[in-house]
Amino acid sequence: MFDIEAVAVARLGDLPKRKGYSSAFLGSSAVAPLPVIGAKSSVLTFSDERGARTSELTYTNFSVVMSKKRRLCIFSACNVDGSEIPAKAPSRTPWKFDPRIPVTQQIGEEIYGQRKKGDYLFARGHMTRRVDAAWGKDERAKLGNKDSMFVPNACPQDQSFNGGLWKSLEDKILAAAVADGDRISVFTGPIFNPKDPVFNGVAIPLWYWKLVAWRSGRKLRAVAYMQSQKDIMAANGFVPSVVGLTGVEGQAITIAALSKTADLDFGPLVGADILIKSRSSVIDVYSPQFFVKHILLA
Template identity: 45%
Template sequence: MSGSDETCSATVSVALCITVSLGTPSFAGIPATSVVTSTREVVAGDYDDREGYRSDFLGERFEVSLPQVSRATDDVLTFDDNGRQASVLRYKHFSVVMSRSRRMCFLSACNIDGRLSKKSARAAWKWDPRIPQAQQIMHECYGNPPKFSRGHMTRREDPGWGGDVEVARRGNEDSMHVTNTVPQMQAFNAPIWLALEDYSLQHARQDEMHISVFTGPFFSTHDRAMYGVLIPVAFWKVIAFIHDDTGRLCATGYQMDQKDQLPSAEFVYGEFDSPQLSVATQVPIAAIAERAGIDFGRLVDVDPLAGRHEEGVGATAPLQALEQIRFLR
């Protein structure tokens, strides 16, 4: 600079590009999970190509219809689907049926092809534009503890399969709709329930087999409200597949509750009680059907525990290991 006291200034325009990556922080050497985001507004027409759950997925001889809500039929949410009334939200490889009063799903039904399973990056949570946002729960009860986590019904990895990467990615991203979630305490995913989910997917991958998985909450008059949302306490899962040894259709049912994880001061259930707290149990599918008010069709008859419900046996012993699961009568 010269000895002048005057200050020289100039205005320079610089194009600045900032890339922000959202994901889970890395701890103890565990890699962070990337999150795929999109700025394009999604519209109902974007879902016209979604086939959803397929009843013939296990083979024409083993058709398994989408379970039907049999008790609270008036509470099933309907919506306009290209000029006709529909009640099934179809996604890539899975479908969801919603409860109008509870603003969450009665059930989520997924087809899994173990031969074509692929890993995909985690996507951001999203609304489904086919139904009003007022019929979905995005924020109210979800957040850091003591609020709830968004518990997938159809697990993120389950529909993430296909003949090419794009198809698998679409299934993965579709699982991130809030219509596919139910409030769950973060501690709810006890080891055996998580192991059961891993078992079904890994077994399909290893044996290169097709399976269909149905999951949902038990809605109860005992459910209490937190953050303006009625919180389900218990959940069910039904897995249908062709048995390796018999070559026949087989289905097994499970239930688990998160009562132990819920704040006791907020939840007083009176006569509602379960001896299997926080532990998954294999139960007759007929018992799930009765408690959930859902018709599982032929799956009740191909359950290895079929008949035990009529005999007054509601559940087997709590599952401490996957080897306890009964697949044959």
């Protein structure tokens, strides 16, 4: 269960000197840049502290880029140091609107809250989750945890999906990094489809994707996944018909195929894809054995 809560607007002074995502986090031989968005006109821009126009909302250990039309993130990109993940994650803090962009460009309480009898409400699903951002020395970990609770880092997810299938994937990815104390970069986002069902005026993404990049020796390696919440939404009583992609739930997908589906250019990550030699763009590798073989031992 999850609770509805009022969302406050943070002060600009609450976000000083946030460096955000680092493309060079994995090393100079394994640069993993932010994806380039195909539909540039859909990107929300704003003025940074120097007055320059930018689209990158920088936080502690991660960055977010927003969609103007959907009022949700196009992607969130996080650097994770598996050797500095604390044994116990810091306590959850309240959600806040980001003061750098208009509140009207962020989704507040209209679709989120605790499900009651006869109601259908969504959880705020972290794109960069708290534990992934909450690493580093004490103050950095606290800031990463706090920053993960800004509204641009959330998308609507059925709680059964958010706390089930999606969480399982996230847990496996982090466990693989922590086991060897590895650094990884994790990109996450929704798939926007014009046919996405609308709830209380908000179009709800049915599909989510996650891409993990790491360094093996001096080489960049990466793998991507797509998962759907459409069947879970239907099972839990979501009334409008749900339509969309089929056939890749709980599976890895080639980064080239994800690039076309999400309209994102992942640059060198396409060539770093460990599935690149496969005959199929989708492979059923959603298992602990896959993570051991291709991530821990890569």
